[in-house]
Amino acid sequence: MNDNLMDELWSCLCNVIDPEAGINVVELGLIYKITVTKYDVHILMTMTSAACPMGDLLINDIEQAISQALPDVTTVNVELTFNPLWDPSMMSETARKHFGW
Amino acid sequence: MAMIAMIVGIFGGLMRLGISTPTVFSSQVGNHGAFMLSAFFGTVICLERAVALNKPWVYLAPLLSGLGGLAMILQSPIEWPSALFTCSGIILCIASFKIYLQQRVLYTLTLFIGALCWMSGNTLWLLTEYHLLAIPYGIGFLVLTIAGERLELTRFLPPKPKANKIFAFLLSVTLIGIVTSSMRTDAGSVFMGAGLTGLALWLIQFDIARTTIRKSGLTRFVATCLLLGYGWLFIGGLLFMNKALEPGALFRDAALHAILLGFVMSMVIGHAPIIFPAVMRVKIPYSSAFYLPLVTLHVSICLRITGGFLDNVPLRVIGAEGNAIAILLFVAVILYQVKSGYGKA
Numbered sequence: 235m236n237d238n239l240m241d242e243l244w245s246c247l248c249n250v251i252d253p254e255a256g257i258n259v260v261e262l263g264l265i266y267k268i269t270v271t272k273y274d275v276h277i278l279m280t281m282t283s284a285a286c287p288m289g290d291l292l293i294n295d296i297e298q299a300i301s302q303a304l305p306d307v308t309t310v311n312v313e314l315t316f317n318p319l320w321d322p323s324m325m326s327e328t329a330r331k332h333f334g335w
Numbered sequence: 336m337a338m339i340a341m342i343v344g345i346f347g348g349l350m351r352l353g354i355s356t357p358t359v360f361s362s363q364v365g366n367h368g369a370f371m372l373s374a375f376f377g378t379v380i381c382l383e384r385a386v387a388l389n390k391p392w393v394y395l396a397p398l399l400s401g402l403g404g405l406a407m408i409l410q411s412p413i414e415w416p417s418a419l420f421t422c423s424g425i426i427l428c429i430a431s432f433k434i435y436l437q438q439r440v441l442y443t444l445t446l447f448i449g450a451l452c453w454m455s456g457n458t459l460w461l462l463t464e465y466h467l468l469a470i471p472y473g474i475g476f477l478v479l480t481i482a483g484e485r486l487e488l489t490r491f492l493p494p495k496p497k498a499n500k501i502f503a504f505l506l507s508v509t510l511i512g513i514v515t516s517s518m519r520t521d522a523g524s525v526f527m528g529a530g531l532t533g534l535a536l537w538l539i540q541f542d543i544a545r546t547t548i549r550k551s552g553l554t555r556f557v558a559t560c561l562l563l564g565y566g567w568l569f570i571g572g573l574l575f576m577n578k579a580l581e582p583g584a585l586f587r588d589a590a591l592h593a594i595l596l597g598f599v600m601s602m603v604i605g606h607a608p609i610i611f612p613a614v615m616r617v618k619i620p621y622s623s624a625f626y627l628p629l630v631t632l633h634v635s636i637c638l639r640i641t642g643g644f645l646d647n648v649p650l651r652v653i654g655a656e657g658n659a660i661a662i663l664l665f666v667a668v669i670l671y672q673v674k675s676g677y678g679k680a
Binding site: 251253254255256262282283284285286287288289290291294316319322325329332333334335 | 383384386387388389434437438442443446483484487488490491492493494543546547550551552553554555557608609610612613618621
């Protein structure tokens, strides 16, 4: 059950696009960890920089995407961390290819 | 507060061009530059930093500069606005320096130097009671903050160590120009112009906008705003190289508005659907209607600057009116989108 939910959560986050990059937050490597306890979901994520003002927007988009796709999940907590700092090596192969790596 | 500043500033600017506006704005005619640069753009950029850092005390920076704008509207004693703006600069410097300590790299350094420009310009204004000297510093603050953020985003692309060195060089040239301008406007203008022109070319060459413009929706819109803005930064830079910073210079109006409207305002329009929701706690769904103010803005800047080149006052006035219409359209589209966002929720 939890595995299924986990897959659904990851694919849900794949629909949340970083408007500046035009690529979803999973491919960009911004999602560090998803923890599921009963029906509560905790997402640990980062921004490319501590000076990036897009945090609130992405957190809202994530909460909205999850509540729309998975109405059974009652609580979504998104926590922003800068430890470790984001690094370009965290991007997926697809994202890197898109930017010409 | 930034919104009030913008509207008062726009009317002050229009009035200066001899366009009839309600007399309540007449107090701002002489202040238009100080008002738009510090009270509006300064507050918007401080607000953007505060949102990013998400610490209550950093919000003092936009609050103080907003109050500075208010003090200008209320025609308070002459040193009040500049004192408030200086305090805003000090807060922003501390906040930016903290980010730099967290991550000691070129883009955080650029943001910190941008904040230093903001503080220094406002301090000069406070000490001399003369806003003219603060203008290059204000431009430095806005351009360096934006350029620093764009530099950060180039990390999505494969690293180009040479590009970073060129950026650092251009940053230094711009800074030399800004500082020199306080003593010798003509020489300062040339250096600052050269730095800004170079930064525009750098951004056109290395920014992710050339990749992201191939996407769709909001991503493409942001990229369009960026690339158009870089074009104006380039033109403004060239004009400053021609000593446009000197008071009374023929291309002064063109240079200032190419950079502040063509580049900075374009950036504000592009990022409104991203930043404003965080600031105002409302949703602003993106719609292609945002192209309307963008196109109006750029067409009217073209008219205004062509008018400047040909020394054709009526054309300049039409352009300036178009600029004001573009900004009001932008506000209208935001309000409409906020409303439709609520409709869906």
